[in-house]
Amino acid sequence: MTWNIDEVTLNSRLVMGTGGASSLSILEQALEASGTELTTVALRRYDGTARDSVFALLQRLGIRILPNTAGCYTARDAVLTARLAREALETNWVKLEVIADEETLLPDPVELFRAAEELVLDGFTVFAYTNDDPALAKRLEDAGVAVVMPAGAPIGSGLGILNPHNIETIVSRAQVPVILDAGIGTASDAALAMELGCTAVLLASAVTRAHDASAMARAMSLAVESGHLAAHAGRIPKRPLALASSSFDGMVTPR
């Protein structure tokens, strides 16, 4: 049931984001309920107030940190942010996020690809947040990223997986782990991602902005585990018509 990145073994297939929680204590409870072992943070200017304590929180919970490059629009910005993250958080893992515009927050394919190439050359383990485009996912893999992370739907939209077929295609052609990232709204979305063959699911808003964040975190944890089990249990083929599950042999019939 475990999976690996760079010789690091992870038991949980739920990667959490920390954005959107209304307080650090709600975040802490949600992270614990989720059972996550890998969690993203953003990098911002130090302002001396308590908002930097997400670092201390994750250290205390023993959760591995995956810094992201959220908010970057160009490869240049993303590369600098990744290098700062490596220095600040002492990890060469980075969730590479290079967005095209504020309205969709969808990845800019050209800048994303440029940044991925540069960061791979610089020794980073790149988790590339990408569009649900099988061609781009393959190009990123060929460039050497460690993980391909297609969006199910725009960040924070809760629309679920808009193009399951594309996610399935990405998974079927990938030699690296595929993590469904963004768009998850509820537990069935996370289960579907796993049933489509994803290695893990990354989500934040679906939990942190839920009315009961801890309950939703637990739901997501179960959904990811369920979906993973189902994906490898050999589901029955879909049929156009019924197939009786009770035998007709030995039926009692009235005279």
Next chain:
Amino acid sequence: MTDTITITLNGERHALAGPTTAKDLISGIVDKEIGADGSPIDGSRLGIALAVDGEVIRRGQWSGFTLAEGHSVDIVTAVQGG
């Protein structure tokens, strides 16, 4: 009397009383004593990074890096996100 040095710190003008190393600047900002290797002497982890004019200055170089007039300095840390 030493001339003051003006830098841009996280996007705002910031005056230094005189020649200041990156280590001293950060030590003052986080209110912790920092060793020559760039780590707090209390054994904790800082969780911050420094860039000067868009280039990362690694923590091991902080004590040997003296800030100069006009430098644009960014100090960053982890926040909730993603």
